[in-house]
Each structure stands twice: as structure tokens, then as C-alpha cells.
Amino acid sequence: MNQIEPIDGNGFGHLTVLLHEAAASLNLVPGSIAIDCTLGGGGHTRLLLNAVGKNGKVFAFDRDSMAIDHAQKTFAAEVASGQLLLVHKPFSEMADHVRKAGLAAAISGVLADLGVSSPQLDIGERGFSFLKDGPLDMRMDPSRPGTAADLVNTAEEAELARIFHDFGEEPMARHFAKMICRQRAAEPFTTTLQLASYLEKHSPYGSKSRKHPATKIFQAIRIAVNEELDELNRFLAGAVPLLAPKGRLSVITFHSLEDRAVKHFFAEASGKTKRQELSRRVVLTESEMDKMVNAQGRVVASAEAEPSAEEIEINPRARSARLRVFERA
Secondary structure (H helix, E strand, O other), X not given: OOOEXXXXXXXXXXXXXXXXXXXXXXXXXXXXXXXXXXXXXOHXXXXXXXXXXXXXXXXXXXXXXXHHHHHHHHOHHHHHHOOEEEEOOOHHHHHHHHHHOOOOOOEEEEEXXXXXXXXXXHOHHHOOOOOOOOEOOOOOOOOOOXXXXXXXXXXXXXXXXXXXXXXXXXXXXXXXHHHHHHHHOOOOOOEHHHHHHHHHHOOOOOOOOOOOOOHHHHHHHHHHHHOHHHHHHHHHHHHHHXXXXXXXXXXXXXXXXXXXXXXXXXXXXXXXXXXXXXXXXXXXXXXXXXXXXXXXXXXXXXXXXXXOHHHHHHOHHHOOOEEEEEEEO
């Protein structure tokens, strides 16, 4: 069952998805080193700390300073003892940080819980939600330039349409891009509800649609502002070489774009994609084919998981979550 992390003065309360399943998938033992690439509210971090024990070590990364500040208070004892090292960086920079620490090929487990945290969605001032009013921001790291408002009000119509189509998988991408450009010429978009209500007013879907017409558009803008898919690809490429033999990389995704990227990367890293290409061209024994594809490890299908009906009832946001696991050879 999931747990809700405590809420501090900043209102940081988060419901961790696939809490125990993700932590257990890493097969950590006392004394090992683990990495939580997406600290968030610290739910997974706490279980990783328990798994590695007092003689182990956990690195926790997050580009959101609110998450780091929250963890400094919540895990004060673990930080003071050196068991937990908090790193205010995006997980795409994880590999460089760990290599500089002299720990390449020494990590037993790496965990990433993708997407946005509950506080980012629930705190209107962060500008992620189309249900709460706030500045049109959406930056996971508020110290970086380039807000959602900057994108919506300055990008060319064709670029907005591409973003809505590629990152939101929105069938009416061109329509919404055209409407936005028409409106911003008269009045720039500055708040979440201003944009959401405009999208709803000019939606071609009608009132019977189960999803709010801003759902896919807001997802697309958020992914573009935070360069989420580029960050994910850089993270995946850097994570596998950090793993010790039999070390595991576990990733929780929340939408098809993330899941597709992780699935394809794991397939390539395990040699499955190249194996299929080879099998169409030549006849080889299994051992010969293994050498040719040079697989880095294997997909651990038995560790894959989706939220239970009970978890979805408690936390509807968990509905689309999917856990995938890769093990280094």
C-alpha cells in the first residue's frame, strides 16, 4: 500500500506510486549503494535507506529545490550521518555526478519515478495544473529560465502544433495552436486557468468528452518546458554503465511517451532489438548471437508491475503508472 509523506511548511505532501514494488524490484542488500533519481516527497528514498542499512548509502537527486528542502528536514539524521546524500540536480546529470564520486560500476540499484509530483500539481503557484489558478510556469526547477507562458506566447504556430502533437499526442494540435496564436495577439496568456478556460471554450470535442480539453495540451507544454524526454534519454544512457554486475535500474512511467522510451531503451540494452534484426538476416546459435548483440543485461519481466485496484482507488493519479526493470549482466 502507498504512503503519504508528511506535509511541511511548504505544503509538500506526496502520495508515492508503486512504493514497495519499486523499492523491492532493486533487490538491494545491506551495505550497498542505491540512487533515487527523483526524490520528490522521499517515499521511495526512505525504503531505499532501509534496504541498504546504516552501512549503505543512498544518493537522492531532484531538480526541484522544494523537494530538496523538504528532505533536508525529513531525513536530517540520515543526511548528518552521511547515509543519504541529497543532490540538487536533474537526473540527466546523475551519471556525471556519480562518476566524479568514483562510484561508476558500483551502484546496486537506480530508481526513477517519472512525471510530476503531487505538490507540483496541487500548489497552484507552480503553474502545472489546469484545475488550479496560478502563473503559467510549469518549471520543475524554478531557478531556470523559460516558463510555460514564454513558450505559449512566443513560439511559432507550427512549433506549438508540433509540441502539442509530439508531446501531448493531441489529434487537434493544429486547431489548438491556431486558436492560441489568435488569442495571444490580443492578450498574452499569463495564468493556468486563463489558458485552460480558453482551450475549453474553443475545444472541438464538445461537452461529452471525458477528459478536459486542456489535459494533453498542458502535458505537452510541461514536457517541452522541462525538456523531459531529452532528460529521460540522457538519464537512461548514463544509468546502465553505473550499475554493478546484477545491479538493477527500475523506472516508473506515467504516459505512453515515457513508457515507450523506456521500453525501447531496455530492449536495445538487452540486445532484443538487434537480435530480431540479426535473425532475419543470418542463422546463428544462441551463444553466437549473444556475442554479436553484446547485450548489457536483461529485462526483468517478473519484476514489472502496475498499480492494484486498491492503489488506484486511493490515488487515481496512479492509474497509468507502469514499472519496468532492467538488470545489468
